[in-house]
Amino acid sequence: MSPLIQPFFDQGSSTFSYVVYQAPGSACAIIDSVLDFDPKSGRTGTEHADTIAAFVRENGLSVQWLLETHAHADHLSAAPYLRSQLGGQIAIGEGIRQVQKVFKAVFNLEPNFRLDGSQFDRLLQPDETFAIGDMSVRALHVPGHTPADMAFLVGEQDLFVGDTLFMPDVGTARCDFPGGDAAQLYRSIRTLLAFPADTRLHLCHDYPPEGRTEQSQTTVAAQRQGNIHVRDGIDAAQFVAMRTARDATLAMPVLLMPAVQVNIRAGELPPAEDNGVRYLKIPLNRF
Numbered sequence: 001m002s003p004l005i006q007p008f009f010d011q012g013s014s015t016f017s018y019v020v021y022q023a024p025g026s027a028c029a030i031i032d033s034v035l036d037f038d039p040k041s042g043r044t045g046t047e048h049a050d051t052i053a054a055f056v057r058e059n060g061l062s063v064q065w066l067l068e069t070h071a072h073a074d075h076l077s078a079a080p081y082l083r084s085q086l087g088g089q090i091a092i093g094e095g096i097r098q099v100q101k102v103f104k105a106v107f108n109l110e111p112n113f114r115l116d117g118s119q120f121d122r123l124l125q126p127d128e129t130f131a132i133g134d135m136s137v138r139a140l141h142v143p144g145h146t147p148a149d150m151a152f153l154v155g156e157q158d159l160f161v162g163d164t165l166f167m168p169d170v171g172t173a174r175c176d177f178p179g180g181d182a183a184q185l186y187r188s189i190r191t192l193l194a195f196p197a198d199t200r201l202h203l204c205h206d207y208p209p210e211g212r213t214e215q216s217q218t219t220v221a222a223q224r225q226g227n228i229h230v231r232d233g234i235d236a237a238q239f240v241a242m243r244t245a246r247d248a249t250l251a252m253p254v255l256l257m258p259a260v261q262v263n264i265r266a267g268e269l270p271p272a273e274d275n276g277v278r279y280l281k282i283p284l285n286r287f
Contacts, residue, residue, distance in 0.1 A: 003135055003154050005202065006055060007216040010034040010048050013075035013255065014205050016216045017052060020132060020154055021061050027133030028056065029065035030088070031152065031160055032204050035078040035267065039254060042280070044269075049078035053085050063088035064132055068120075069162025069204060070149040071099050073177060073260055074253040077267035089121035090266050093141060095148030096120065100264045102178045107261055107281045110271065119266040124150060142192065144185020145173035151192060159195060160202045164188055167215055168222050170207050171229035172239075176247035182240040189230050197221035257282050 006019045013034060021028035030052060036045035056063060063086040066079040070093070079090045097117045104113055117123045124130070126141035138153040145163045152160040163173040164185065172189065175182040192201070199220045206214045224232045230239055253259070258280045262269060269278045 001135075001155070003132070003158055005158065007202070008048065008052055008055075009214055009216070010075065012036075014207055014214070015072075015075050016202070016204055016206070016214075017048075018160065018202060018216075019052060019055055019061070020135075020158075020160075021059070022133050022135055025060040026062070027064040028061040029067050029132045029137075029154075030056075030063060030079075030082055030086075031067045032069055032072070032162070033066065033078040033082055035076040035081060035262075037076050037255060037258060039258065044076070046078065046081055049081050049085075052078075053082060056086055065130075066090045067152060067160075068092040068263070068266075069151065069160065070146050071096060071260060071263040072163075072204075073256045073263075074205075075255060076259050076262045079267040081267075091122035091124055092117070092120050092266070093139065093148045093150035094123040094125055095141070095143065095146075095150075096123065096264065098147045098179060103260055103264055106178070106283060106286060108283075109261075113265075119264075119268065121266075140191065142188035144175055144181055144183075144188045146177060147179040149188070153195075157196075157198065158200050158202060159192065160204075161192060162204045164192065165201060165218075165223060165227070165230075166203060167206055167208070167218055168226040168231070169209060169212070169228060171227060172243065174247045174250055175243055176250070182243040182247075183236060185243070186230065186236045186239045193220055193224050193230075195220050197224070252287060 003020050008017045017033045018031040034048045066088045100115045124139040128139045140151040142149045142151045142164050201218050
């Protein structure tokens, strides 16, 4: 039985979040949720997350998991907020510990910030299986964009790939963040594209060219035939050369500084300082 999948698109960050479930009244997982954030004012909001919560309640769903494909650099996670509203466990790949170590140093975080991933309810191992209700899920380690990237195979035909792949006319994820590696990303992508041709790939982002609306889903066949960066016939050396050159031209994501600081904490905001206010840091001349 294939899962039911409801995508939610956040226009500001071009992010797709998903509710994955078996039927009305069943258990569900929420994948890659978004917390609203205004970088001009520093204000957070829950409008996008509340839309997801309303869908969950309207369909009588029970949240079992709040899954993160990785520690995102372009949006803040709403997982803690949704857990407070709906329950569930926040889970991410165990590689988050490596990401935490790098960014604790970058942001000079508080001495007691833990590097063991214990901010999350569950750390998933490569090829670990778990369940959403009666549906089997396999966690696939797909590093390259970051060391902690995971993809989630729900059932036999629905694969949530995070930032690893985009629509064929957009290409692939950048690899120039700390811990990123283009050769590793190529290997991860080939692992995903080894699944059957009709496997559905559910994307975390879409940046459509002019004339096309946002799309959340593609297939292995479409990627192998037409991905502008990594279709069949493009080898590892060609991909690494392209990806390295392209990444050197890209600006940093607008929300990288706040997003990473929050997302390595499983979406929790930094602790309040002695005046009761929470602060995010901007390291000057670091990137």
